[in-house]
Structures are given as structure tokens and as C-alpha cells.
Amino acid sequence: MDKEECKQILIEELGVHFEFEYSLPPLAxxxxxxxxxxxxxxxxxxxxLTKRGASKSSISTSLNLLQQTGFINYFTKSGDRKRYFKxxxxxxxxxxxxxxxxKKIESESLMxxxxxEYNKVHNPQKHEENKEKKRIYMKCLEDTREIYRKTIADLxxxxx
Numbered sequence: 001m002d003k004e005e006c007k008q009i010l011i012e013e014l015g016v017h018f019e020f021e022y023s024l025p026p027l028a029x030x031x032x033x034x035x036x037x038x039x040x041x042x043x044x045x046x047x048x049l050t051k052r053g054a055s056k057s058s059i060s061t062s063l064n065l066l067q068q069t070g071f072i073n074y075f076t077k078s079g080d081r082k083r084y085f086k087x088x089x090x091x092x093x094x095x096x097x098x099x100x101x102x103k104k105i106e107s108e109s110l111m112x113x114x115x116x117e118y119n120k121v122h123n124p125q126k127h128e129e130n131k132e133k134k135r136i137y138m139k140c141l142e143d144t145r146e147i148y149r150k151t152i153a154d155l156x157x158x159x160x
Contacts, residue, residue, distance in 0.1 A: 010037055022071075027054055028062035032071055035087050042075060042084030070096055095155050102148045109141050 001009075014033035018024050024032065034051050035043060043051070048059050063085060066072040071093070074083040087093065116134055119127035 007037055022069075024071075025062065025065070027052060027058055028065050031059070031062050032066055032087070035072060035085060042086040044082045044084055046082075048085070095152055098148050098152050098155075102145060102152070105141055105145050105148070109138065109145075112138060112141075 011030060011033040014036060015026065015030040018029035018032055019026055022029075030052055031048050034048065040047075045059065045063065048063065049056060052059060054062075063072070066085075067074070070088055072085050073088050074085045076083055112134060116127065116130070119130065
């Protein structure tokens with residue numbers, strides 16, 4: 001299998017991953033995958049149009065979505081009116097993704113505590129039955145939270 005075939009397979013696999021992991025529409029996911037694996041400094045609108053073969057409005061909508069969600073940004077070259085799209089700063093992307101997951105973990109912890117408090121008052125038997133499960137689960141969430149916080153701090157320190 002030559003390089004271009006491998007690249008196309010990887011773009012498709014990444015596209016499916018981005019659809020699932022980031023809830024991106026299929027076209028936006030494939031454009032983002034193209035930007036992740038390209039050897040170019042950035043891709044123009046026309047490059048994206050050629051590589052994906054979709055309509056101009058669909059490409060435009062996907063690029064706007066990727067920009068608004070912080071997946072990509074654009075730059076211009078001196079003397080060239082075209083916008084070049086590239087993956088947003090990778091450390092910023094990773095930090096954003098970790099922070100989103102951290103917020104989900106914190107929300108989960110809060111909801112578990114609220115359910116436990118409710119059961120403590122209104123369903124003491126259930127509260128007692130689930131006490132140890134809750135303790136183990138909450139410890140897992142706290143340990144995970146600490147790992148995410150440390151990783152975020154490590155990534156931020158790399159920028160300095």
C-alpha cells in the first residue's frame with residue numbers, strides 16, 4: 001500500500017473517531033482529519049473542496065463549525081489573499097479536551113452526591129446498601145480528576 005492509500009485510510013479512521021468522540025458531522029470530521037495528517041503548513045478552502053469533493057456551502061459550514069469550536073484556526077500569507085486553515089495549537093486543543101472531560105467528571109461527582117443525600121434522607125436502606133459502591137466510585141472520580149489536573153498543568157508548563 002502506498003503513502004496516499006495509507007493516508008486516505010487514516011483520514012477515514014480519524015474521521016469516524018472525531019465523529020464519535022467530538023460529535024462532529026461527517027464532513028467536518030473528515031476535514032479535521034485531513035488537517036491533522038497533512039504535511040502542508042495549512043490547507044486553503046479550495047484544498048478542502050478538492051480533497052472532500054463536497055459543495056462549497058458544505059465546506060464553508062464545516063470550516064466555520066471547526067473554527068467556532070476551537071478545532072482549527074486560520075492564517076494568511078503575506079501577498080496572498082487566501083486563508084489557510086490548520087489545526088489549532090495542539091497543546092491548547094489537548095488542554096481544552098481535558099478540561100471538558102474534567103467538567104463532566106465534576107458534574108458526575110455532584111450528581112452522585114445529590115443522589116446520595118436524597119437517599120440518606122428519603123431512602124436510608126438504599127443509602128446504606130450503596131455506601132461502599134459510592135465510596136469506591138467517588139475515589140475513582142477523584143483520582144481521575146487529579147490525573148487530569150496534573151496533565152493540564154504539565155501541558156501548560158510546556159508552553160512556557
